[in-house]
Amino acid sequence: MRGMLEDGGIEAGAKAVTGAKRIPLDGLHYAPLLPDTDMIYCVGLNYAKHIAEMGREMPQYAALFPRTPRSQIGHNEPMILPRVSDKLDYEGELAFVIGKGGRYISEDKALDHVAGYSCYNDGSLRDFQRHTHQFLPGKNFWGTGAFGPWLVTPDEFGDVASHSVTTRLNGQVMQNAGFDDFLFTVPYLISYISSFTELLPGDVVITGTPGGVGTARKPPVYMKVGDVVEIEIDGIGVLRNTIVSEADVKVPGEA
Template identity: 85%
Template sequence: MKLVSFRSSAQALAFGAVIGDEVAVLGGDGDARWGSLRALLERGGIAAAEAAIAGAPRVPLAGLHYAPVIPDTDMIFCVGLNYAKHIAEMGREMPQYAALFPRTGRSQIGHGEPMVLPRVSTQLDYEGELAFVIGTGGRYIREEDALSHVAGYSCYNDGSLRDFQRHTHQFLPGKNFWGTGAFGPWLVTPDEFGDVASHGVTTRLNGQVMQQAGFDDFLFTVPHLIAYISSFTELKPGDVVITGTPGGVGTARKPPVYMKPGDVVEVEIDGIGVLRNTVVSEADVTVPGVA
């Protein structure tokens, strides 16, 4: 099953299941049962979604205004280093533990929405990644049980402002500018996606392949990440984990390649689909809090 979050013509948030060229609308803003996809995961889960499809109203998939898959997530855990080639190109040693840092939910955009180059930087870099969403929470989850806690998988472009990322040893500033984390187009449930290691990611910038790698090259697998993260905090339904990016990032190229207004960036994961976004200047969009 594919589950998608979207905005109506009135900008209200809704979500549903993709059925052919339509979306069966399962809930949204003002719905007493499920106000969001996260609420579905908290109260009913994937089985409840399957049961609700038959009687749900339908809207066309064509022209849908996509939102981030989980617009109201509490936690986004990003993995900084998870591919050997990427670690080498960044000049770092192989880590013993997963390097984790947070991204805020308000920095996210959906498929087809613009990635925003802020006025204070020219170093917006792409990072194509696999994201997974927690369906069943817990603490001290064992690796052998971890996959049963996954609601599904999606594409993520963990857009990074490299100059701000390097201001200190902490990545937070460069990873949380508004409109830089693209998440979508939808969530694919584990039964449809299958074995993570059998898939891979490709990132294209203006049609040129910039990154390409298989998930069998992960240093830290999905079960390991779930077990590790749940050892220090409670994982909850709707939490998002972004599993890291492979080699080929723009900042490591000679000369560096950074995204600029007008560029089109695509993150494709076989078994999920294509997350596509156009880059715009902050001056050309309305940014919350910016006069």
């Protein structure tokens, strides 16, 4: 995907696969949509209801933090509950992918830089997230960022504000919100991020999660081994993952 974006974009990629043999989806192993992206920008607070439930003030600027590509998994892949925490929370989000890079991109030109949209579950270890004011530890555990299953181009997706995201945990709706509730729109985020760094083809921006997260519920609801979490965005589809224990998988880098 990244190579296609760097070598001419979605249109060139579509021409390259014209007439290619179709492969049945059943039985496929899904990788994260962009496993080798240079940068994943996450928006911390972007819905009024979520900000209220977390007890925070309305931000003047977008709160941004990074997620590492190696923390990602694909559709139908196991989401990992680590051995050092039992507070794994779901966060259903809209992700968009940069197709054309740039610096100091104006809001009125920003959507020309979007290659497409996808689903994201920004799985968060809430205790590690709150160790300090920096979110990075709780947002970068291995196997906690689900991304996919595919990219929907802007011409097919249409107006972002006309769509919505729903998160289900074991079939129960936990989050549901329209993107018309964004504090910071896609054009704003592109313009703001490109004001302090160069956006590159294949960069990913995750636009934040709405109200209904598990940690804000009374009592809190965290994902457990055997749970199934689904992120559905109308116009894109469903991203589905099952929670497994870290003890049941091989952890990269572990001695």
